[in-house]
Amino acid sequence: MKDSGEYQPYSYFQLMEVSLRELLVEKGIVSEAQVAATVADMRERTPERGAKVVARAWSDASFRKKLLANGSQAIEEIGLDVPALKLIVVENTPQTHNMVVCTLCSCYPRMLLGIPPDWYKSRSYRSRAVSEPRVVLTEFGLIIDKNVKIRVHDSTADMRYLVLPMRPAGTEGWSEERLAAIVTRDCMIGVAVPKLI
């Protein structure tokens, strides 16, 4: 709540949120402090966490192997706290490009990428990513050669997906920090590829 500014009545959803939260606190199910701590945790989750995972996989072949075999276990081993995340990491290669969608709602690896962008939740992306992925990718500015196969992953149930992009040429000898800086959120959803800045 801001200290200044014009009074604005709550919107429908704000009112629902406040009413539900106050009821839960009143009934002793959660405390205000727990709610505040959870919101703070959610805000801290940003795509930088995913980028760190990608940079590590590019730098460490044995980690990459583990990450592809068992995503959740591998990221726990590097000290990321990802409660209940069932992660499948899919790898881009010169022959295959991967892209992720959730046609039913907006399932997304929030533990690694934070809050999904609005377009990821839009009806247009959700319906067209499965039926005409190449057209959608072109709209994102990514043209995939016809000889490259596209694998679209529809995240319909309990698994969450992270795309492991290809490491661009010209990054030999880079530190993990420098590599992580070129891995954007969109690269890990599969609607972009890393570019040298």
Add this chain to the structure above:
Amino acid sequence: MDVRFKPGDVVRVRNAYPLGHIRTPFYIRGHTGVVERICGTFGNPEELAQMRSGEPRQPLYRVRFLQKEVWPAYQGNPEDVLEVEIFQHWLE
């Protein structure tokens, strides 16, 4: 619940339209694909959505479909695929 399918098995998604919270997308019902991997067993979302226990837990598979089989007018590489998570009770 027995795990009835293994990677590589050809499976067909049930072409059924029950009411409720169903995690099998409409567009894939009735289509035939190949099991890509077994993800484990999870509470049945159709039961969980009704505030029930989710038992019996259902094996969850990733099933791979050829795009050109799902969308007859599909433009692109004929080997482009679509992979969808589907619970065992939706497969036959």
